[in-house]
Amino acid sequence: MTNTNPARGMRDFLPSDVRKRDFVIGVIKDVYEKYGFEPLETPSIENLDTLTNKYGDEGNQLMFKILKRGEKLQQELAEGKIRDENQLSDLALRYDLTVPLARVVANYRNDLPRFFKRYQIQPVWRADRPAKGRYREFYQCDVDSIGSTSLVIEAEQIGAVCEVLERLGFDDFEVRINHRQVLTGLLEVAGIDEDKYSDALVAIDKLDKIGVDGVIRELEGRGISASGVSPILEFAEDDADTDLTLSVLESLVSESETGSEGARDLKDLVDLFENGSGTRIKVDPTLARGLSYYTGAIFEVRVPDLAGSLGGGGRYDGLIGMFGKEDVPACGFSLGLERILVVMEEREMFPSDLPSSSADVMVTIWNDESVLESLKLAGELRSAGHRVLVYPQADKLGKQFKYADQIGVPLVCVLGDSEVEEGTVSVKNMKTGEQTPVERSRIVDAVKGIS
C-alpha cells in the first residue's frame, strides 16, 4: 500500500493548523500594509539560471531542481548521452524571495515606482536535512524597500517587525542590530587580511554560542590572529548599554574610514528610535549574519527561548541590481513563519477565540422529506451572516449532536417533524446542553442573540 505520509520534510496542515497559520499571516500582512508595503507574488518555479550561484555552494546543492520533460530526455538517457546533472534540469523551485524580487525589479522597472516597498509572504523550498523546526517547504514573510539609501528605510522596517511581534503578543523580543561597515572596520583595524574577512565574521557571529574562548580558538584554527579582535569580543560579552556600545565601537574603528562611516550610520539609526520601540533595540557588535551580500545595517530578532532567530535582515545595496545594468540600493527584513509558530505554540499564545470550527450553527436533517426545510433554514441563517453547517444526511438526533460536539459547533438548530408542524425550531446550546424552542419566523434573530 502506498505510504500516505507527506513527503520527507513536508507537512499537511489540518484545519486547526491552517487557522493558526492564517491568524499569524493575517497580522503580518495587516502590519506590513500599515507601513505602506505593497503585495507582490512571484511564481514558485524559476528558470534555473535565475537562481544558480546566487546562494553560494550550499544553495546550489539545496535547491530543488525540476526534471526536464518530453521524449527527447528519455531518448537521450536511453542512448547514454546524458552524463551530467546539468543536462537534466532547466527549472528549479525558488530558494528565497529576494532573488525573485531582484528579477522582478529588473524586469518591470518601468511599471514600478521609484521607491518600491513590497511585502511577500510565500513558501520557499530547500532540500535541507529535516530537523525539529526545519522543513523543506516553509514560509518567508519578507519586506524589502528598493531605491533609497536613507535610514528611514531601516527604521520603518524595524518598526514594522516590532509591531508585528507586539501584536502577536511577544513581549520579550529583542532586535539586535549591527553594521557590516563597522565589522569591516574592526577587521581592518585588527590587521586581518581581506580574504579572511568572511571566515572571521562566521567565527565572530558565534560568540553567543561558544563564548570568547571558543571564537578565539575558531579564529586561530582558520589562521586568523585573534589579538586584534579579542577586545571587541570581551566588550560584547559584557552586554553594555547602547550608548556605551556605540561609543566604544566608534573609538575602536576610528582608524578606519569604512568603519567610522558605519559607526555614524549605526548611531543615526539608533537615534531614530529615541523612545518607545527604542527599548527593543540592542546594538550587538558581534552580530554578523551569514549572507555575504549585506553592505550596511544588519538586524536579527531574538526571543530567549529560541536558539535561532525569529527573523533578520539588513541593507544589501549590491544584490538587487544584479539582473539589471545599475546598482539599486535595497534593504529587507524577513520573518520566519514557522519559527514564530513554534514559539507561539509552546507559549500558548494563540487567541482563545480562534475558531475551532468553520461553523457557528449546525442544522439537523430529520428525514429525507425534511431536507429541503433544513436547507431553507440554513440559507436564511447564512443570509443573516452566520456560518452554517448542514448535517449531511438524515440520522438519529443523538448522532447529529455528537457530531456537532466533535467538530466544535456551538449551536444546533433542530428541525424535526414536530417542529415543522408547530412552526418552530429547537435551538440547542452545545455548551450548556439547554434546548429552547423558537418560533420559525424569529429564528434568525434568536440565533444572532445567542451566538
Added chain:
Amino acid sequence: MTNTNPARGMRDFLPSDVRKRDFVIGVIKDVYEKYGFEPLETPSIENLDTLTNKYGDEGNQLMFKILKRGEKLQQELAEGKIRDENQLSDLALRYDLTVPLARVVANYRNDLPRFFKRYQIQPVWRADRPAKGRYREFYQCDVDSIGSTSLVIEAEQIGAVCEVLERLGFDDFEVRINHRQVLTGLLEVAGIDEDKYSDALVAIDKLDKIGVDGVIRELEGRGISASGVSPILEFAEDDADTDLTLSVLESLVSESETGSEGARDLKDLVDLFENGSGTRIKVDPTLARGLSYYTGAIFEVRVPDLAGSLGGGGRYDGLIGMFGKEDVPACGFSLGLERILVVMEEREMFPSDLPSSSADVMVTIWNDESVLESLKLAGELRSAGHRVLVYPQADKLGKQFKYADQIGVPLVCVLGDSEVEEGTVSVKNMKTGEQTPVERSRIVDAVKGIS
C-alpha cells in the same frame, strides 16, 4: 545578461494583480466557510508514487517531477548507469488538490470527523503548453465533502458555488448538471460495448462545440454505432426545460437499472433547488466531464463569454478510498481562479474601491533633522488605524507629491520647518490639490475625517 522574465507559463503578480486575486480568493474563502467547509493545506511537493497513474497518461506526462539530489546521482550519471527517467526523480509537484486530499483522508482518518468538509485554495502545477488563460502554475479553489452519499452534499456545494459567483457579481452563469449513471444507462440502452463507454462520453461531451452531426461522425470514427445515441443528442440540442428533460431522460433509460437510479437521483437533486438558486440549474444530458472517476452527479459552471467552464465537479465515490482499505464516498466542486479572473477583468467587474495603494496617507520628510518628527507622526497615524507610507528620504516637496500621486496615495501630511515651528501639519488632498493646515495635536482626528 540573464533573462528576467518569469519562466515559461509562469507569472509575476505585481501589487494591483495581487489585490485582485486576493479579493476573489477572499470572497471564495468567506463563502466556503459560511457553508461550513474547513481549511486544509497540503505540501506543494508529493512523493512521486502518490501522484503517478492517478491522472491517466496525460497527467503522468504533464507532471513537474523533481530531480533527485546528492552526489550519488551525479556519480551514477557519470558512470552511465542511469538509462531511464524513473531513476531520476522521487518527488513531484502536485497536479491537483484531490489526490492530496485522498492521501490526507487515509493518513489522518482518526483525527478527522466522520464527515469531513474541507476547502483548499492553493496552486497546482502542470507542464501544459502555455496558451491564453492556460498557465503552468495556477490556483484551484476546491470544496470536497467526504463520508456521505446524501444529495445534501451536492446541493450544498452547488449552493456555495452559486453564492461565490453571485457575490463576485456574476449574473448570467449557469450550473449545468448531469449524472454519470444516467449517461451509463443511455449507453447501455443504446447497446454500446462497455469498453467503448469512455470514448463515447468524450464524443458526446462535445455536442456544444461540434453539434449533433459532429458527435455522430466522431462516434462512428471510433467504431461506435450512433443510432442509439442520436435521439438524446437531438433532444439535448433543443434545450428543453428541466422538467421535460428529466422526464425524457427517465423514459430513455427506463430499461437500465443503473440509468433509472441515476435519473431518480438527478430528479431528487433538482428538487432540492425548488426556488431561488433553482433558476441557475440546468440539466444538460450531454455533459460528461473528462475525468473517469466520477460516479454520480456531475456539474459544471459556465458563462456565455468563456469557451471553457469556470469550474466543475461531481461525485466520485471510488477515488478517496484509493489510499486506504475501504471506499469512502465523496463529492467535490473546483473553481478555477484564473478563469474567474479573466472574465472579471474583461467585464471590469472588480469593485471600484479596491485599493490602488497600500497607504491611506503619506508623510513627507523635510530634511535630515526632521526625520524623527515625521516618523513620530507616522506612528501616531498608524496607532489610529491608518495605513501610512513615509517618503523614504529628504527631497524637494514637489518630488514627494509627484511620488504620492504616482502610487495613488490620497492624502499627504507635510511636516516642514514652518509646520514644526508653528505646531501644525499641512494636509494635502491629492485629488483636489487642496492643502489645509491642521494643528499638530488634532492631526489624527483630522485625517480620520478626510480619509
